[in-house]
Amino acid sequence: MHKEGYYSSGEFAKKANVSVRTIRYYDQQNILKPSLLTDEGVRFYTDSDFTRLQQILLLKYLGFTLDDIRNMTIGDSDYHVLKNSLELQKRMIQDKIAQMQLVCKAIEETEDSIKEGKGVDWSNMLEIIHLTNMEDSMKNQYINAGNISARINLHNRFSVNKQGWFPWVYEQCGIVKGMRILEIGCGDGTLWVDNIGQLAMTGKRNEFSGKKKNIYIELTDISEGMISDARRNIKKATESWKERDIDVSFRFRVASCEKTGAKDESYDLVIANHVLFYCKNVNKALDEIVRVLKPGGVLVCSTYGSRHMQEISRLVSGYDKRIALEADKLFEKFGLDNGDKILKKHFSDVERRDYKDALVVDEAEPLVDYILSCHGNQKEYLVDKYTDFKKYVEKKLVKPMTITKEAGVFVCRK
Structure with missing residues (x-):
């Protein structure tokens, strides 16, 4: 029976543009639990769950593991939690854009070097590898920045x-x-x-x-x-x-x-x-x-x-x-x-x-x-x-x- 204000697993998955299998997997991993589980085992979700799912999907897109996400997304729908999370995510994206711009520049310089008959600048290529392999650094930035902000905010x-x-x-x-x-x-x-x-x-x-x-x-x-x-x-x-x-x-x-x-x-x-x-x-x-x-x-x-x-x-x-x-x-x-x-x-x-x-x-x-x-x-x-x-x-x-x-x-x- 459909409950007002709730979405079935299929409706929720369609609303989020993901598969039902993904929704069930997040449930199994204790990352996104349904707001309502009937005696028959039918799962129902709310708009609050949808907000949380958006956060999970964005963190996943940024390269975080499910263990990372489990520690970073607290089970609360308060706006201040979402606001803090979005602010840090925005900074993460800004850094990722800056890194990709540097990668693009390094690739262009390598292409120019080859065109001019100078061969491959291996130090430049190593720099590309370094720039495209920074997931751990970005994770640390997200976690450390959030921790420092929380401590400074309390004192301020x-x-x-x-x-x-x-x-x-x-x-x-x-x-x-x-x-x-x-x-x-x-x-x-x-x-x-x-x-x-x-x-x-x-x-x-x-x-x-x-x-x-x-x-x-x-x-x-x-x-x-x-x-x-x-x-x-x-x-x-x-x-x-x-x-x-x-x-x-x-x-x-x-x-x-x-x-x-x-x-x-x-x-x-x-x-x-x-x-x-x-x-x-x-x-x-x-x-x-x-x-x-x-x-x-x-x-x-x-x-x-x-x-x-x-x-x-x-x-x-x-x-x-x-x-x-x-x-x-x-x-x-x-x-x-x-x-x-x-x-x-x-x-x-x-x-x-x-x-x-x-x-x-x-x-x-x-x-x-x-x-x-x-x-x-x-x-x-x-x-x-x-x-x-x-x-x-x-x-x-x-x-x-x-x-x-x-x-x-x-x-x-x-």
Whole structure:
């Protein structure tokens, strides 16, 4: 019997322009369950299911596996989930277009080379192979970008300290004209996007500038996806500043903290914002930073303490004790409590500066997004229970939740 507002498997498949076999396969893979399953085993779907199917088909088109899709599409029809997903998908498509344009250019150059009797430029052909084999990088970009956005969004919206983390970190850096700066683990470039006006005023061209840029900034990250995001975000942020107004040179490069690829004593300032605790060998990374800093150069590195965001851990533990939001306690590797001791092995002068702040959260969605963005095992237990978990969080937020923030920087001089 046909139910009003519902589609049979055949009707649903026809509406989506896929086969019934595909619909049943997604059901078996626990990616798209029917909204209604009768006692006789007849499946019915709704418009909400159709929205979810569109998301699945687009992710599949972009090259994601079903396991990837299962982790990235949360079982919820709220518009904010769809909006966030579409925004990230759009960025993915933009990157894919840019990559294909580079591939096309490489092919044309190879064709021209053959026409001119120069033979095949094998290095160019290898570049084509590299550009057309970037699915893993794109997956990492999608996942990492979404995670970073969720974490930044929670802090931006609910922090008590209205200055904001990134403006405060920028302030600690003491940037002046003539500086050569290296940021390792730059992520999506938010440090510079949030402070572009301040940077523009510092690096503003004057009659003594000449041809040389007033400030040189090199951004590195181990992820190609993050470098792509940083390049795009900073380009957009600087578009409102004319060339004569902002005399700053940005460069972008894929590199690790332990091996930056930079020359000895080439930077006045190195910035490592919440990144050193991710390094396989913190001391090796610090040796590398000392190597690339000029005499008297400064490292500004941030981290957090053991009480940071502790209320969130207690919140999820109350829902399911098996959930751990961090696979490792990163603050034990390099945190506010032990960072001073680690850094003094490499730097003559180390100063700790704390960022005074807390979160007062009264909305469930941003908090749930933050929890899902963490590096622990939470998706294993929450992906199939998203709606139930969100209701649990909403009940806990009948009164706004105050969340401890324990973060700061170490300013170190070589």
